[in-house]
Amino acid sequence: MLYELGNHRIELPGQAPKSTPDDRLLLWQDGELVSPDDDWVQRRSDWSSDALVDEEFIGLLDGHAYYTAQLNGAQDFPRLGLRDIGLRSETAFMLAARARGLLDWRRQHRFCGQCGQPTQAMTGESAMVCEPCQLRFYPRVSPCVIVLITRGPEVLLAQGTRHRSANWYSTLAGFVETGESLEQAVHREIREEVGVEVTNLRYQGSQTWPFPHQLMLGFWADYAGGDIRPEPGEIADARWFHLDELPEFPPSFSIAGYMIDSYRRFWASA
Structure with missing residues (x-):
């Protein structure tokens, strides 16, 4: 139910583009979006790679690549809840919802539910795979x-x-x-x-x-x-x-x- 869809071009390709300093980031801490400047989106150039954990590609919005990650460490930044994002923009809410879902999925599927072995991220699609079982685990909806x-x-x-x-x-x-x-x-x-x-x-x-x-x-x-x-x-x-x-x-x-x-x-x- 994206009523703003006509105002934007949103693409969800499985393959992430090559990373650039201009990438947009949705960073999470304790289930909320990190917002040091009261903004829901950050620039990759403003953060070191050491600060990011469990990075996932979200998609493209108006040609710009958006990624999400957990913020590493217990730094104290202002934050925004998901409902706060919804009140600002439906497009932002959609991207934040996808970001949250991807991170929850990654955290909850580190191991195979059938054999218990560690899973691996697949290239080209949002999936974790257990190599011994050849089972794939996709984000839950x-x-x-x-x-x-x-x-x-x-x-x-x-x-x-x-x-x-x-x-x-x-x-x-x-x-x-x-x-x-x-x-x-x-x-x-x-x-x-x-x-x-x-x-x-x-x-x-x-x-x-x-x-x-x-x-x-x-x-x-x-x-x-x-x-x-x-x-x-x-x-x-x-x-x-x-x-x-x-x-x-x-x-x-x-x-x-x-x-x-x-x-x-x-x-x-x-």
């Missing part, structure tokens, strides 16, 4: 459905137990199980989380969500019946809200906020 349930000028929003302190309501979401289609996952998750039935699913778009490695696939769905029954331990509250009286909800850089805003515009123009 976990598909999730995220759904805005609509009933005319009303939407059903919920507050998760883990996010109650933020005091906002959002759309419903859940992981796609092995063997499920996206549509099956929508019906199951909605039934489990709030006890209602839906119909007329309309795909709205997708967004990478690196907390830690989700791919969110968004839908609008019409309410078909049933009383709201929040899932104990998962949903603190769920209710219908009129589009003119919406509660606090996620920012528009997130697919949840985007779908709510889009439906509000759609209904206003109907």
Whole structure:
């Protein structure tokens, strides 16, 4: 769900270009982006190679090569969280999400899960390989459905137990199980989380969500019946809200906020 895609040229070739001092770097420390000048991107020429650990090629943005790495040592720099990046730029959020995913994958696949031997990075693609087993390990992507349930000028929003302190309501979401289609996952998750039935699913778009490695696939769905029954331990509250009286909800850089805003515009123009 990159709405800025028309403003940029983004390429993800498997083969990294030859390194230059003009390369852009996304540097991480304790799960956040290092930002000494309140900027989310650094120049390679400003950092020594000794300062970088687990370097990975991200891709090309407008012809410039972007890399990511962990910062070596316990230096104390200002930092930015991933959500801070999302509020600045969707393109920056996409690159930071890819960078975070690549580093997490590299850290979590240093050894083969089948035989326990060390893995090696492959040339030409993002993959770790176990030479004895010839198994390849690729960066993990976990598909999730995220759904805005609509009933005319009303939407059903919920507050998760883990996010109650933020005091906002959002759309419903859940992981796609092995063997499920996206549509099956929508019906199951909605039934489990709030006890209602839906119909007329309309795909709205997708967004990478690196907390830690989700791919969110968004839908609008019409309410078909049933009383709201929040899932104990998962949903603190769920209710219908009129589009003119919406509660606090996620920012528009997130697919949840985007779908709510889009439906509000759609209904206003109907």
